[in-house]
Amino acid sequence: MKNTVASPKAPKAVGPYSQAVELNGTLFLSGQLPIDPQAGKMPEGIAAQTRQSLTNIGAVLEEAGLGFGDVVKTTVLLKDIADFAAMNAVYAEFFPEMKPARVCYQVAALPMGALVEIDAVAGK
Numbered sequence: 001m002k003n004t005v006a007s008p009k010a011p012k013a014v015g016p017y018s019q020a021v022e023l024n025g026t027l028f029l030s031g032q033l034p035i036d037p038q039a040g041k042m043p044e045g046i047a048a049q050t051r052q053s054l055t056n057i058g059a060v061l062e063e064a065g066l067g068f069g070d071v072v073k074t075t076v077l078l079k080d081i082a083d084f085a086a087m088n089a090v091y092a093e094f095f096p097e098m099k100p101a102r103v104c105y106q107v108a109a110l111p112m113g114a115l116v117e118i119d120a121v122a123g124k
Contacts, residue, residue: 033053077105079107
C-alpha cells in the first residue's frame with residue numbers, strides 16, 4: 001500500500017509533490033531544500049544549508065518512524081561542485097555508522113537560489 005508522509009517539522013512542499021511516499025516499507029523522500037520551516041528562510045553558506053537540508057530529512061524520517069541509520073541511498077545536488085568538501089564534512093556528521101549509497105551532481109540552478117538539495121530513500 002502507498003502512503004504519503006508529511007512532517008510539520010520540515011518545510012511544506014512548494015509544488016505538487018509529497019515530502020515523502022512510503023511503499024511496502026520503503027520511504028522515498030523528495031529533495032529537501034535548506035529551508036528552515038520555522039523562519040521560512042534559508043541559512044547562508046553551504047555548510048549551514050547542508051545541515052538544514054539534512055535536518056529536514058531527519059524530520060520526515062522521524063515522522064515515518066525511521067532514522068538516518070535506515071537511509072540506503074541519497075542524491076545530493078550542488079549548485080557548485082567546489083562546495084563538495086564542505087558539504088561532505090557536514091553530511092558525514094549525519095551518517096557516522098552505516099553510510100548510504102550516494103550520488104552527487106553539480107546542477108545549473110536549484111529552486112529559490114539554494115546551494116544544495118538532498119533527497120533520500122530509506123527502508124524499514
